[in-house]
Amino acid sequence: MTSIADYSIGSSLTDVQLDPVNRLDLIKYAGASGDFNPIHTIDEEAEKTGLPGIIAHGMWTMGNVSKLFTPYYGEGFIQDYSIRFKGMVLLNDVLTLKAKLTKIDCNKIHFNVAAVNQEQKEVIKGQVVFCLYE
Amino acid sequence: MLHHSIGKRSxxxxxxxxxxxxxxxxEAIGDFHPIYTDEETGKQSRHKENLAPPTFPITFDYGIIADLHLPNKGLIxxxxxxxxxxxxxxxxEVYCWTEVKNYVEKSGSHGEMGFLMLTKYGEDSKGQLVFSAKQTVIINEVVRKVMLA
Structure with missing residues (x-):
């Protein structure tokens, strides 16, 4: 496997495309996270609030993006991870997770990260600072 | 509406x-890496232990801030x-608490919106900070009306 320290500015970690979002993904995340807001699992509750249907937890998408960095756990850790939630994720949406290296500052590697849907719209975007162990 | 909570902590x-x-x-975030689950992988690693995913602190109990009553529905x-x-x-073991950093109201095309900034903290049993997490919660016009009622 490539070392994270071998990437250069402007290069990207390999994109990961997720399977279409299904209800069970969100039910599992509700259970695992403790966020039982029904707009993520029950159609009627989502529709009552004016949504077109249930939407994924923003934190589910944010959690998914972090896994791009997991293979490098031996070299360092995510020191900073910031996300802005920009768009809704609906059932059957197909998300692609992306991370592009923007800056190397001593032992800190900066990435722009995002999840984009099948229409190439960013649903979340933000930054990761990956800190290499000394 | 929530200005009185600024600076309060749990x-x-x-x-x-x-x-x-x-x-x-x-598993729920589709990260099946053994560093999270396999004991042997944990033992062989730098920290001699399995890790938790970076967004895992969302599951923790951060206590209650007195007089801060947020609805469990309708927040963004x-x-x-x-x-x-x-x-x-x-x-x-992680010792967790939360603090209201700021609250502002802005009027926009969707009416009056409230923005609540919370910071959550986790420190280890030696009192060393492990993580902090900031979140902005948006309270829209409809929810504001319910809270004010």
């Missing part, structure tokens, strides 16, 4: 990074950040 609450919870959480999560001093380890 009492520290003891949480345990429970292994079963880490496994369930990692606008922004979220995590800052780590080191990775979070499976099995460890």
């Amino acid at each position: 009492e520290k609450v003891k949480n345990i990074v429970e292994r079963g919870a880490v496994k369930k959480f990692a 999560h606008g922004e979220q950040t995590f800052h780590y001093e080191r990775p979070l380890l499976a099995g460890e």
Whole structure:
């Protein structure tokens, strides 16, 4: 496997495309996270609030993006991870997770990260600072 | 509406990074890496222990801030950040609390919106900070009316 320290500015970690979002993904995340807001699992509750249907937890998408960095756990850790939630994720949406290296500052590697849907719209975007162990 | 809460914080609450919870959480975000679940992989690693995913602190109990009553429906999560001093380890105890950093109201095309900025903290049993997490919660016009009623 490539070392994270071998990437250069402007290069990207390999994109990961997720399977279409299904209800069970969100039910599992509700259970695992403790966020039982029904707009993520029950159609009627989502529709009552004016949504077109249930939407994924923003934190589910944010959690998914972090896994791009997991293979490098031996070299360092995510020191900073910031996300802005920009768009809704609906059932059957197909998300692609992306991370592009923007800056190397001593032992800190900066990435722009995002999840984009099948229409190439960013649903979340933000930054990761990956800190290499000394 | 929530201005009176600025600066208030909760009492520290003891949480345990429970292994079963880490496994369930990692699976729920589709991260099947053995560093989260396989004991041997954990033992062989730098921290000699399994890790928890970076967004895992969302599962912790941060205690209650007196007089801050938020509805459990209708809030919008606008922004979220995590800052780590080191990775979070499976099995460890973390003492967590939360503080209201700011609250502002703005009027826009969707009416009056409230923006609540919370910072959450987790420190280990030696009192060393492990992580802090900031979140912005957006309270829209409809929810504001319910809260004011």
